[in-house]
Amino acid sequence: MILTEPSWDFYRTFLAVLQHGSLSAAARDLGLTQPTIGRHIDALEQAIGSELFTRSQQGLMPTDAALALKPYAETLASTSAALMRAASGARDTVSGVVRISASEVIGAEVLPPIIAAIQEAHPDLVVELSASDMVEDLLQREADIAVRMIAPSQDALLARHIGVIPLGLFAHRRYLDRYGTPEHLGDLGKHRLIGFDRQTAFVRAMMKRYPMLESPSFAFKSDHSIVLLNALRWGGGIGFCQVPLAKNNEDLVHVLPEIEISLDTWVAMHENLRSSPRCRVTFDALVAGLRNYLNPDTERNGR
Amino acid sequence: MILTEPSWDFYRTFLAVLQHGSLSAAARDLGLTQPTIGRHIDALEQAIGSELFTRSQQGLMPTDAALALKPYAETLASTSAALMRAASGARDTVSGVVRISASEVIGAEVLPPIIAAIQEAHPDLVVELSASDMVEDLLQREADIAVRMIAPSQDALLARHIGVIPLGLFAHRRYLDRYGTPEHLGDLGKHRLIGFDRQTAFVRAMMKRYPMLESPSFAFKSDHSIVLLNALRWGGGIGFCQVPLAKNNEDLVHVLPEIEISLDTWVAMHENLRSSPRCRVTFDALVAGLRNYLNPDTERNGR
DNA sequence: CACATGATATACAAAAATGCATGATCCTTA
DNA sequence: TAAGGATCATGCATTTTTGTATATCATGTG
Numbered sequence: 001m002i003l004t005e006p007s008w009d010f011y012r013t014f015l016a017v018l019q020h021g022s023l024s025a026a027a028r029d030l031g032l033t034q035p036t037i038g039r040h041i042d043a044l045e046q047a048i049g050s051e052l053f054t055r056s057q058q059g060l061m062p063t064d065a066a067l068a069l070k071p072y073a074e075t076l077a078s079t080s081a082a083l084m085r086a087a088s089g090a091r092d093t094v095s096g097v098v099r100i101s102a103s104e105v106i107g108a109e110v111l112p113p114i115i116a117a118i119q120e121a122h123p124d125l126v127v128e129l130s131a132s133d134m135v136e137d138l139l140q141r142e143a144d145i146a147v148r149m150i151a152p153s154q155d156a157l158l159a160r161h162i163g164v165i166p167l168g169l170f171a172h173r174r175y176l177d178r179y180g181t182p183e184h185l186g187d188l189g190k191h192r193l194i195g196f197d198r199q200t201a202f203v204r205a206m207m208k209r210y211p212m213l214e215s216p217s218f219a220f221k222s223d224h225s226i227v228l229l230n231a232l233r234w235g236g237g238i239g240f241c242q243v244p245l246a247k248n249n250e251d252l253v254h255v256l257p258e259i260e261i262s263l264d265t266w267v268a269m270h271e272n273l274r275s276s277p278r279c280r281v282t283f284d285a286l287v288a289g290l291r292n293y294l295n296p297d298t299e300r301n302g303r
Numbered sequence: 304m305i306l307t308e309p310s311w312d313f314y315r316t317f318l319a320v321l322q323h324g325s326l327s328a329a330a331r332d333l334g335l336t337q338p339t340i341g342r343h344i345d346a347l348e349q350a351i352g353s354e355l356f357t358r359s360q361q362g363l364m365p366t367d368a369a370l371a372l373k374p375y376a377e378t379l380a381s382t383s384a385a386l387m388r389a390a391s392g393a394r395d396t397v398s399g400v401v402r403i404s405a406s407e408v409i410g411a412e413v414l415p416p417i418i419a420a421i422q423e424a425h426p427d428l429v430v431e432l433s434a435s436d437m438v439e440d441l442l443q444r445e446a447d448i449a450v451r452m453i454a455p456s457q458d459a460l461l462a463r464h465i466g467v468i469p470l471g472l473f474a475h476r477r478y479l480d481r482y483g484t485p486e487h488l489g490d491l492g493k494h495r496l497i498g499f500d501r502q503t504a505f506v507r508a509m510m511k512r513y514p515m516l517e518s519p520s521f522a523f524k525s526d527h528s529i530v531l532l533n534a535l536r537w538g539g540g541i542g543f544c545q546v547p548l549a550k551n552n553e554d555l556v557h558v559l560p561e562i563e564i565s566l567d568t569w570v571a572m573h574e575n576l577r578s579s580p581r582c583r584v585t586f587d588a589l590v591a592g593l594r595n596y597l598n599p600d601t602e603r604n605g606r
Numbered sequence: 607c608a609c610a611t612g613a614t615a616t617a618c619a620a621a622a623a624t625g626c627a628t629g630a631t632c633c634t635t636a
Numbered sequence: 637t638a639a640g641g642a643t644c645a646t647g648c649a650t651t652t653t654t655g656t657a658t659a660t661c662a663t664g665t666g
Contacts (some may be wrong), residue, residue, distance in 0.1 A: 007311075008314065011383065011386065046391035050393070065390065071575055076386070079379050080314065083376065087372055112346075276371065
């Protein structure tokens with residue numbers, strides 16, 4: 001049997017159905033109609049010679065075959081999105097869309113002023129910021145530029161080392177006034193600790209070093225870093241915080257300063273994007289901004 | 304202005320035009336007609352808002368914008384091909400297409416018997432072998448499995464270390480009978496040396512170690528490894544050859560055995576493919592076969 | 607139990623993409 | 637210099653794809 005290559009649009013349809021769980025929902029998402037989506041799936045199944053979904057009236061169940069193809073379809077989608085982004089800017093100007101990926105804390109607390117400064121200098125630059133603690137695979141081009149906490153190990157990556165972000169235990173002054181300040185590690189057992197999920201690189205590193213801080217002792221847990229950070233800021237207890245971040249808030253007190261964890265930080269982007277002005281400018285500005293965040297030597301630490 | 308996402312098929316057309324250099328040639332390649340291709344390009348240019356080609360009657364010149372988009376389009380194409388390959392095999396059987404990438408010498412001289420053995424055990428397995436000394440980026444999924452000469456440094460890669468392939472200087476007995484056998488490194492200047500291009504990893508490693516073997520002293524050069532290997536086999540001069548390979552040929556004599564270069568060898572594949580039987584089986588068989596090539600300890604070194 | 611909601615499948619009309627035929631231009635070659 | 641070959645552009649008929657409307661079935665709710 002000869003397989004003629006199916007239309008690439010079918011892959012887009014296929015992914016949408018996979019993501020939305022029904023022909024109708026996929027149709028709404030793509031701006032097409034349900035019969036069209038159904039015919040696309042029919043055609044794709046015919047082209048590859050196996051069933052992709054088991055049809056039922058309340059939706060479609062993906063088969064194993066469909067699930068096996070899903071990562072490829074996702075790569076197609078992110079590559080296509082990256083292509084559109086690359087096409088969005090004129091060649092010799094700093095304009096168009098740049099997509100940045102960073103951890104939640106970095107993305108929410110550190111990057112906004114840096115990005116604002118970039119955009120002040122380059123008004124035509126559009127920034128998409130993906131702030132998530134899930135590891136985004138830079139090579140899938142989900143992001144043009146990534147701020148990462150692990151040393152980039154891939155070949156085609158242009159990476160700049162920012163430095164080591166120290167983390168320490170902090171608490172709000174109000175909390176300490178009320179519950180006292182711990183003097184030794186052992187005192188922590190009597191305190192309200194603010195926890196974190198076990199997914200981020202920083203947590204894994206910490207657990208290795210201070211295994212006594214296991215999750216059972218936490219009084220407040222969330223898988224959302226900003227939630228935890230704000231719990232800390234509102235006096236919810238003692239928790240970890242990036243030291244440079246805490247420095248901006250006079251009410252946060254560094255407790256047990258002998259406990260310290262380091263987050264090695266990098267900015268990485270595709271080598272190909274070096275020649276793209278908008279990516280290059282953003283990359284350089286991110287590197288400079290993050291270094292300034294780490295070591296505010298010059299006095300331009302911005303409002 | 305709102306950009307509606309263009310049809311993904313346009314990307315395929317775009318890449319074909321880029322690769323073939325004209326609308327007509329791309330049309331022939333894709334099985335469409337030249338006006339259709341032209342309209343696709345028109346539509347794509349309209350969608351992204353910039354010119355992709357400067358039209359002329361003897362072909363199309365890609366603009367800078369088009370060249371910037373090319374890598375993305377290539378990724379789309381290879382991903383789409385990988386998707387088709389992934390779909391080609393039934394789920395629980397060792398069938399369908401596996402694409403292997405290896406260097407020319409490994410691919411042409413070492414792998415064929417190994418692959419033959421695999422296919423003897425699994426008749427429904429179709430193997431595509433890409434034998435090239437260009438580095439194929441495994442993460443672009445151009446190949447499902449790669450035999451590489453550098454340690455895989457990427458995250459999502461399942462890699463197995465094969466061992467170190469030694470390389471040494473060899474010559475055909477006939478050549479040595481006629482021109483004499485070199486006793487010292489300095490003697491090489493009086494001999495016909497068989498050269499190689501400077502692209503492969505092995506060459507770069509060698510040049511570091513034996514800078515005296517610079518290209519000017521070569522009597523025969525080619526950028527094609529098999530050509531060189533065959534020149535050696537036919538008595539064309541003295542050149543490098545993988546030691547295990549030369550062992551199979553009684554007429555090849557190891558000269559100046561103190562000169563030795565090592566090629567560290569790995570087999571790598573995507574972690575996702577671990578659950579694909581055809582890839583998993585091929586991967587394991589390649590690892591076993593290559594290890595046996597390196598150390599034929601058991602006496603099943605096959606015909 | 608009736609009814610509203612949301613799902614897929616199908617028939618037919620409308621819209622869009624494609625192919626064909628042709629013309630114009632440029633480069634190569636005899 | 638003239639002919640041949642290859643290219644892109646354009647008008648028109650045809651094929652293909654898409655949308656609309658409707659039928660049917662399952663599920664959850666008052």
